[in-house]
Amino acid sequence: MRRKAPRGTMQLLLLACSFALAGYAGVRLLADDWLGVALWFVGAALLHDLVLVPLYAAADRGLVRVFGAAGHRDRTMYVRVPAALSALLLLVWFPLIGGQTDRRYRMATGLSADGFLARWLLITAVLFAGSALLFLLRLRSRLRRATKERPPVAH
16 A cells, blocks of 8 residues: 655645746846846835735725615625736736737737737726626525525514
């Protein structure tokens, strides 16, 4: 009978492999322009920590206040999740969504960069629509459960 490796050993092995891969990517990335890459990382960290974190923390605080005032603070996730996914897509694809790299993108891939804004807006709409549908389905289920648990009306 074959003996399985302990769970901790597999996690340690996976962690070591991920560090090796990250190290390899770092060496390859820093090989040509290490100063530019280092400045980009520092700038991105500063932009994130000093500008973006306060912005989305304030937006989230406002969202919680609105839902909390209505007595439905648990419903914030139906806005948070699609907004976070949409923001992540915007962050990753911003140069193409903003139309800033059309010529470079066309030269590198041979494809047009047109339509990224429309696709991102469509994906964002689908994310929010899916979240709204999930909310309505759960609300309907809750209402059905509440009516089944209600005692019968005596006449």
